[in-house]
Amino acid sequence: MSETAQLKIGDKTYELPVIEGTEGEKAIDISKLRDQSGFVTLDIGYKNTGATKSAITFLDGEVGILKYRGYPIEQLAEQSTFIEVAYLLIYGNLPTEEQLKAFEYEISHHTLVHEDMKKFFDGFPSGSHPMGQLSSLIGALAAFNPASLKQGLTAEEVNLEIIKLIAKMSTLVSWIYKKSLGHPVIYPRNKFDYVTNFMHMTFGQRTEDIEIDPVVVSAMNKLLILHADHEQNCSTSTVRIVGSSDANLYASISAGISALWGPLHGGANQAVVEMLQKIKEDGGDVDKWVAKAKDKNDSFRLMGFGHRVYKNFDPRAKIIKKACDDILEKLGVQDETLDIAKKLEEVALSDPYFVERKLYPNVDFYSGIIYTALGFPTEMFTVLFALGRLPGWIAQWKEMKTNKEPIGRPRQIYVGEVNREYTDIKSR
Ligand code: CMC
Secondary structure (H helix, E strand, O other): OOOEEEEEEOOEEEEEEEEEOOOOOEEEOOOOHHHHHOOOOOOHHHOOOOOOOOOOEEEEOOOOEEEEOOEEHHHHHHHOOHHHHHHHHHHOOOOOHHHHHHHHHHHHOOOOOOHHHHHHHHHOOOOOOHHHHHHHHHHHHHHHOHHHHOOOOOHHHHHHHHHHHHHHHHHHHHHHHHHHHOOOOOOOOOOOOHHHHHHHHHHOOOOOOOOOOHHHHHHHHHHHHHHOOOOOOHHHHHHHHHHOOOOOHHHHHHHHHHHHOOOOOOOHHHHHHHHHHHHHHOOOOHHHHHHHHHOOOOOOOOOOEOOOOOOOOOHHHHHHHHHHHHHHHHHOOOOHHHHHHHHHHHHHHOOHHHHHOOOOEOOHHHHHHHHHHHOOOHHHHHHHHHHHHHHHHHHHHHHHHHOOOOOOOOOOOOOOOOOOOOOOHHHO
């Protein structure tokens, strides 16, 4: 007989199935609890709620393990390319040479976006945040792809939308950057691989092909891989829940981009660099800022520190910290904020406040320093996170569809007024 949990409410006992994942994670299945007992469970912020069964990403936050489809993140970040990892996440296995070639070919031949999409850039006020632009542009792709709105798309039709989205997102992200400078956009070139093409559209010129340093391409691949998926986080849950209403892929991803924007989530990479710059301008007194982060009457938090799931080192942060040293050295970049970041980490990691709460640097703590070294302005950082997270969002959306998950619709415990009588406006 399989394991069950017993829940006793008053004099009644309910048997609840216990389910176990392939990595030994255990859950109590309460999906029938309300029908059986009239009770729902309450878990604000979903701190203890499994929203789905997923075969894409596994992470053990107590130990600091992250795997995509069973492959350790360390191996993928060291040996793979972003496009290969995208294939792995979306289709479940590492591609053969032939599959990878076909995937890259398909993507490179869909990178052009409809010329009319350029008109959006005339409407965005100058200086508008790249994340607001990106979520609007990705949502608008549905309008340019009406076939994607049809219900009951075949697997091939869905796949075509997936390819188009991966391809066009890189073009749109680079165009957002070019437009922020008031420069003409650069069109994609099929001869380049995905990351080189992205860097070419972002930093290239119209008149000639510039040399993209392989060190830069490799750093960018690594950063995108490290951001590619992170199981049921805020933006991914948003993508799945929007998609569960049968909303199209573009609408679902656009919603995920909005969720990622917040500084508690993907927006932290921008917030970290802004914080480091502030500390630098303030004289670099790290102890003062650590004290501020600990002070409950001060709203300041150490950005890039802490994580809902990791109660040990975020394995992505370890890889990025090392990459940060390597890349800055290779590019010959000196960055004072890197020294401040390292000092901040050292002070925080030996401070009982951070130790007791198991607060470690997360993926965003060092990523912004690399983005700066590669030439990106601070406001582009979260957009780069979105570019990296795209295959994960797509894989999760596809899994949710394939498993025919029901519409996402949590319950609540109502705590408002009861039975009030309407009164005329003059008597209130
Ligand atoms: N600085 C100072 N104190 C902190 C921090 C921080 N960065 N993070 C958490 N704490 C404290 C918090 O005040 C609380 O203390 P107490 O128990 O005394 O009330 C305790 O640690 C637990 O924090 P929490 O807010 O209940 O934890 P959470 O799981 O709800 O929040 C978090 C996780 C990531 C939102 C939070 O750690 C945070 O705000 N960090 C800074 C923002 C950041 O770096 N976000 C990027 C996350 S990684 C990228 C991604 O995947 O999104």
